[in-house]
Amino acid sequence: MRQVPRGSIWGLVALALCVGFGKARAQQVSRSVGAAPDYSQAEVHILPVQGNIYMLVGAGGNITVQAGNDGVLLVDTGVAPMSEKVLAAIRSISSRPIRYIINTHIHPDHTGGNEAIAKAGMTIAGGNVVGDIGASAGNQAQVIAFQTVLDRMSSSNGPQAFPQAAWPTETYTTPERKMFFDGEGIQIIHIPTAHTDGDSMVFFRRSDVISTGDIFVTNRYPIIDLERGGNIQGVIAGLNRIIDIAIPEGIAGADLQEGGTMVIPGHGRLCDVADVVFYQEMVTIIRDRIQDMINKGMTLEQVKAAKPTRDYDPRYGATSGIWTTDMFVEAVYKGLAAKPGAAGGN
Numbered sequence: 517m518r519q520v521p522r523g524s525i526w527g528l529v530a531l532a533l534c535v536g537f538g539k540a541r542a543q544q545v546s547r548s549v550g551a552a553p554d555y556s557q558a559e560v561h562i563l564p565v566q567g568n569i570y571m572l573v574g575a576g577g578n579i580t581v582q583a584g585n586d587g588v589l590l591v592d593t594g595v596a597p598m599s600e601k602v603l604a605a606i607r608s609i610s611s612r613p614i615r616y617i618i619n620t621h622i623h624p625d626h627t628g629g630n631e632a633i634a635k636a637g638m639t640i641a642g643g644n645v646v647g648d649i650g651a652s653a654g655n656q657a658q659v660i661a662f663q664t665v666l667d668r669m670s671s672s673n674g675p676q677a678f679p680q681a682a683w684p685t686e687t688y689t690t691p692e693r694k695m696f697f698d699g700e701g702i703q704i705i706h707i708p709t710a711h712t713d714g715d716s717m718v719f720f721r722r723s724d725v726i727s728t729g730d731i732f733v734t735n736r737y738p739i740i741d742l743e744r745g746g747n748i749q750g751v752i753a754g755l756n757r758i759i760d761i762a763i764p765e766g767i768a769g770a771d772l773q774e775g776g777t778m779v780i781p782g783h784g785r786l787c788d789v790a791d792v793v794f795y796q797e798m799v800t801i802i803r804d805r806i807q808d809m810i811n812k813g814m815t816l817e818q819v820k821a822a823k824p825t826r827d828y829d830p831r832y833g834a835t836s837g838i839w840t841t842d843m844f845v846e847a848v849y850k851g852l853a854a855k856p857g858a859a860g861g862n
Contacts, residue, residue, distance in 0.1 A: 555597040567723025576625035580727040583610035584698025593629030619661040620729025630682035664714035707754035713745025734784025740847035755796035762789035
């Protein structure tokens with residue numbers, strides 16, 4: 517575990533880029549050759565963001581920590597094997613109880629630590645519970661997620677099995693859920709059919725930080741989980757929502773405005789709204805190119821051969837690992853082909 521001191525934001529950005537991107541690539545390579553990632557040597561790095569917010573890097577998906585007088589709130593919990601190191605990192609930030617965990621979506625690199633980390637916490641008030649009421653209602657942190665996350669975690673027909681103790685104990689079904697914790701308002705915002713159908717982003721209003729989950733990443737093209745309801749249109753809608761909420765520093769009307777609202781992506785480096793705008797433009801351009809090819813009657817193989825991502829591949833492309841460029845193009849194609857001509861969302 518290593519904590520980065522407060523200082524230049526670009527110093528934090530550089531470290532997060534090196535750590536997050538490097539570990540993601542290393543894990544992709546190991547998985548592509550069939551080897552399980554070795555977490556025994558992995559470290560959790562702590563980056564102070566602003567206000568009450570910290571970013572933990574190195575435990576799978578990025579983890580957001582809000583720490584204050586009321587206790588600790590987490591957005592996501594990383595992979596299961598890193599739970600002890602995540603808990604140690606949290607304890608170095610705050611000795612107060614872990615009260616809430618918000619899951620941005622279902623994938624195990626963001627929910628794998630739910631069971632161990634929730635057990636290490638204690639909720640303020642009882643709510644919906646799983647399993648034994650004594651264990652869930654008082655002796656663990658409350659786990660909050662959109663309803664479809666619980667539906668899929670608890671389904672025996674899903675592609676992965678999740679232990680009951682890792683399931684959300686509180687869900688929401690409305691476009692937003694609002695709460696107040698550690699002296700600031702928090703908006704949990706559902707983005708339908710984006711990375712999955714259960715995506716949430718979390719806006720810490722006083723600290724002015726948005727935690728996006730995998731709606732926004734910096735080290736690859738968006739992962740679109742078609743099996744769990746993902747769609748490129750929802751990804752763009754989610755990126756647009758981030759841009760709509762975020763306020764950059766600088767003089768109004770300036771060509772380049774950076775700083776201001778900070779954005780913690782699901783994977784990769786700490787960002788501001790300028791980074792999200794660049795990513796949104798890239799995704800929208802590729803979406804429009806593929807939609808145009810579909811309108812011309814091109815098959816999936818013809819679209820892949822046309823390489824609609826060519827100019828962005830040096831930055832975001834991959835030919836091996838958990839998410840290749842071909843997989844991205846195929847997911848975009850299938851999502852758009854299911855609704856011909858549906859190129860809205862920008």
